[in-house]
Amino acid sequence: MLSLLKSSKLVKFQYPHINKAITAKLATSTLFRVKERAPPLKQNAHISQLQSEKELIFKVLKSMPSKREAKSYIKKFSAASDSVHKITSQPVFPIALVNLIVPLYKEELEQVAQTLAYMQRLGLYPVVVLENTDWAGEVPRADRFEPGQFRYLKEIMINDGLALSELLEMENVKTRLISSDCLDATPSKVPGPVRIAHSNIDIKPIASSLKCGAIPIVLPICSSADSTHSATSSFDAMCALSKVLSRYTDQDTKIYGRRLDVMKVIVINNRGGIPNPGFHGQYIPFVNLQQDFDSLIEGYQINNVKLADPPTWQSDLNIVMQCLEYLPATTSAVVLSANTINAVIGNLITDKPLVSPSLPTAQDQNDVTVLRYGLKTMTHTSLKTVDQYKLWKLLNDSFGKEVDIPKFKARLDKVLHSVVIAGDYQGASIVTLEEGDTIYLDKFAVGPQHQGIGVADLLWKQLLADYPDLMWRSRDINPINKWYFERCDGNWKVPKSEWVMFWYGKTGVDRISQYLKVSGNIPPSFLPKKN
Known part of the structure; x- marks a missing residue:
């Protein structure tokens, strides 16, 4: 557990430590609702809201959508973006599964929170699955933790979730922290990472969060049949949620009040998109997984590209491949760094890469990759x-x-x-x-x-x-x-x-x-x- 206790220089944004009393309360809570902050002065809130609206309008205009792209966006999202109250009467709820990988610099995390808030206002509701590379390394052996050790790991996870929640609520967005009510562990006698039972996932905590206009922040924590809790990977959590949501039925719609449709899968990291194995320092603007996945892996092996420890570009590629394999062909994915998070707004409006992959490679490069399961x-x-x-x-x-x-x-x-x-x-x-x-x-x-x-x-x-x-x-x-x-x-x-x-x-x-x-x-x- 030393890697969780030490103050590593790799941790770019330290979160305030929660006192023992609050920690004990959080450790026993399976669905912790973050308390809303007191509203600022009305005049300041109004000025802030106007400034935020201007910034959002600028980002939308900067994406320069064509007439067809604008019509497509309006058809998909306009009904959902009118207001939270109108959303509750919509039969379809467009969502984005977001894998947010921290630690990040404070300014980067603030930018991520602002962009998630913009996405919600534009009609695409984020469901955030959080991962911290500092505690993710402990997940493979979490099944061997003593109860006290796991409580401390869970406390660190919740601290990260609360830090993101606080930044989102500063953007006037409600949040809900989901720590274990959503994911169930697969029974196993074999030592190793805890796996999620894909067939036994409870969507109700996510659906109820979205219904009240809150962004769910899902921590990769599973519940077992004996009421014990275990840590899992965000990779497994993202794949499990994709699989369950792809099987959403009319009966589910009646139970949860609406249909949850995954429109986007977004991976936010501190590295950027998928690098081009043939051009050092360049990123691939678009990946058609059906045709490009194997050649990308082979290209890296041929060019002797050194693979870093997980999470790497390959883990990003794998998580998107697994998620899109379950989801409809119309679902697209974006892999990008927190520094270029604003590109998500342009992709939401136009549903295309920042640079077309069929343009000459001499065009300006960026570190954002759009992926589709694609066609052969x-x-x-x-x-x-x-x-x-x-x-x-x-x-x-x-x-x-x-x-x-x-x-x-x-x-x-x-x-x-x-x-x-x-x-x-x-x-x-x-x-x-x-x-x-x-x-x-x-x-x-x-x-x-x-x-x-x-x-x-x-x-x-x-x-x-x-x-x-x-x-x-x-x-x-x-x-x-x-x-x-x-x-x-x-x-x-x-x-x-x-x-x-x-x-x-x-x-x-x-x-x-x-x-x-x-x-x-x-x-x-x-x-x-x-x-």
């Missing part, structure tokens, strides 16, 4: 192996008009080079081989209901990997052109037409004449719109 891609070189019904439907839905199937299919039978399908036809790219060995991107489509979840970036990364040189065209009024301009190496307005021609690759400049010729010769793929 499948490459076809013939229409015979493609589900053509799903492909034509995807194109119809994406472009808002009907494919001229006989003509378009006849053309692809002659010039098709590849069809890349994302997931179950959530997106697709069609590449053809045109005159003069010109590689042409004929179609690039993402289903309307799957836009904004990284499908376009996934397909584009595949194109970059498969084709070092590529050209395509787009109508000059196409709103997606801004996205194309950011990713092309050059573009040219096709004379006497409605088309803009784009390309990327080293040979593009030398092939402009050929590209323009191809752009002018591609026949229409869609039927004329009916009046």
Whole structure:
């Protein structure tokens, strides 16, 4: 227990020690409600509230959401963000599972508290699972603690929870400390870390906290059948909560009064996002776990990247992988440092990385990583192996008009080079081989209901990997052109037409004449719109 008793220089923010009388009271409490502070003078509170509102508006505007992103945010969260009283009548309660890893500098923890308060006001309610790296090291042997030793470990955990609670309540946010009523331990005779019984988790303490507008702060403490308490890891707590919430039923909604939907998984640490194994000092802006997880692990092994003791980038990657595996495909995750916590607000509004992963790596870097469980891609070189019904439907839905199937299919039978399908036809790219060995991107489509979840970036990364040189065209009024301009190496307005021609690759400049010729010769793929 010496590691818990000593005043280590690694502890960047020391919390005030609670006296023995209060400690004894907390050690026997399974659900401790933090007492609210006396309100400040009305004038000061009003000025503080106005300043906070201005800061929040600035952060929202700074995220620069597109029209589609703004509509998507309003659809998901506006009903929940009106007021706490309106929330109680909403059938769906959007929440974020937040793994907060301390110790942090005091200023960092204050910034985290402010951002959690902003999230709540924007309609996404945090459920915080707390971990301190100083006491987390004791968890693997907590099953061998004497009762007095565990009481002291629990006291330290509660101290950390109270410190965060105090900062949140300074932001005018109610909190509730949940120390053991939520998680049950799995019976085991084998020595080792205490595991959580995923099938026996009580959501009521969390649901009741959210119902009264309080942010739950969950400590990784389990209850056993014999009424004893044990410490577990925040990793296990996050995974268990994800699994239980993913199985939320209509009956649960009737019991708890609303449906709890996990929209975000957020890991806040003092290191930052997931580092790029191929570029020292750079972080990966977006990870599609279905395709990138194994290659990331392998990349670190090949590049002999030294792995630090847990928690490391790998533990962050694992916890997100485990959580998203249980949750809906629409749920995304963010891994970031407390220094860049403000990025959560931008991601909440736009639901995308700060820097698109399909942009050139020369773009500005940041230490924030957005992750999705994601989709796998499948490459076809013939229409015979493609589900053509799903492909034509995807194109119809994406472009808002009907494919001229006989003509378009006849053309692809002659010039098709590849069809890349994302997931179950959530997106697709069609590449053809045109005159003069010109590689042409004929179609690039993402289903309307799957836009904004990284499908376009996934397909584009595949194109970059498969084709070092590529050209395509787009109508000059196409709103997606801004996205194309950011990713092309050059573009040219096709004379006497409605088309803009784009390309990327080293040979593009030398092939402009050929590209323009191809752009002018591609026949229409869609039927004329009916009046």
